[in-house]
Amino acid sequence: MPTPDDEQFEAFLRQFRPLVPETLASRDRAPRSRDSFVLGAWISAAAAVLIAVGFTLHIRSHRTAVSNPASHAASAQQPVPSEPLTLRSANALLAAAPSFKAAVDHMALHSQTIPLPHGQQSAIAVLSQEKIKL
Amino acid sequence: MNQTDGDDEIELLYRQHGAALLLFARAMINDRSRAQDAVHQVFLKLIENGRLSRAVDKKAYLFACVRNAVLNEGKLAHRHRPLDPDTAWFSPPDRDYAVEQSLRRALLALPDEQRQVIVLHVWGELTFSQIGDLLGINLNTAASRYRYALAKVRDSMCAQENTRANSR
Numbered sequence: 001m002p003t004p005d006d007e008q009f010e011a012f013l014r015q016f017r018p019l020v021p022e023t024l025a026s027r028d029r030a031p032r033s034r035d036s037f038v039l040g041a042w043i044s045a046a047a048a049v050l051i052a053v054g055f056t057l058h059i060r061s062h063r064t065a066v067s068n069p070a071s072h073a074a075s076a077q078q079p080v081p082s083e084p085l086t087l088r089s090a091n092a093l094l095a096a097a098p099s100f101k102a103a104v105d106h107m108a109l110h111s112q113t114i115p116l117p118h119g120q121q122s123a124i125a126v127l128s129q130e131k132i133k134l
Numbered sequence: 135m136n137q138t139d140g141d142d143e144i145e146l147l148y149r150q151h152g153a154a155l156l157l158f159a160r161a162m163i164n165d166r167s168r169a170q171d172a173v174h175q176v177f178l179k180l181i182e183n184g185r186l187s188r189a190v191d192k193k194a195y196l197f198a199c200v201r202n203a204v205l206n207e208g209k210l211a212h213r214h215r216p217l218d219p220d221t222a223w224f225s226p227p228d229r230d231y232a233v234e235q236s237l238r239r240a241l242l243a244l245p246d247e248q249r250q251v252i253v254l255h256v257w258g259e260l261t262f263s264q265i266g267d268l269l270g271i272n273l274n275t276a277a278s279r280y281r282y283a284l285a286k287v288r289d290s291m292c293a294q295e296n297t298r299a300n301s302r
Contacts, residue, residue: 006281009288013256016224016237018157021170024148024177 143187144180151193154258155200157223161241161253162204166221172203194264197254201268232298233291240290247271248283255280 085107097103116122152173159169176199180186189195223241226234241249250269254260255276260268265276 006284009284010256013237013287015227016234016257018153018224018257019222021148021152021156021173024145024152024174 141181144177147186147192147196148177151196151258154253155196157257158197158250158253159200159204160223161249162201162246164242169204172207173200176200176203191264193258194260194268197258197260198268201250233295236291236294236298237287239294240287243290244283244286248279248286251276251279252283252287 090103090107093103093106094100097106155173155176156166156169159172160166163169163172176196180199186192186195222231222234223238224234226237241252244252247269251265254265254268255262262273262276262280265271265280266273269276271279
């Protein structure tokens, strides 16, 4: 049985901490670091591809907007009508519609905006901007 | 357990017990670089072979591996190298390297079997049963060697301290 003196001396000895050995120069660290290098390379390559694709798309969309700003603005605000309302199409609508009201509703509810060339305005648009006192 | 888990476990064991294992190796051969080589050799083999998972008592197994590494390489031939006062074994409390040297001298003055037992028990924190298994001796023999070693170290350190005090 250890005596109290022994235990005290043991405790004193344990205050001396053995020196820590040098870092383990593990031979398997090379494959592991090589693995992480390969993984890092793949991630970098994927990131580079994504950036390149994003940049290309951005350039393309920018070029489209620059080359046709009017159509871009129009398409952003409202859909382009399929065709303008003419007498012939109105007659066709009236003939095909179940009732006169339905035909008029169809003509009224569908946008009849015709895209104009850049710098031109429709007469209705000009008139609508004037303040008329009644 | 996959290879990475095994490596992580070995790395953890190295951090936990590396210092005590190094001290144990130094207690056997009194040469820091050779002792460190022996410890590193053990861990590198464990990483390569992955045998540690089969060990029931991993700490005791590590001490046994270090002991075998030292013995197998015939490094015991170098154990009576002159004491190098510059190579500390311990980080002493209050940075008192005079006491550290005194402890080191006391340990080196012990017979090998007693020195191994005291290092394994105090700094390796192995039980006498584990030490008995490791060194191939009876539990009571291990405890007996320990008591003798402890008394000798205490006496030696007291004597050195008295000598220092008288010389001041």
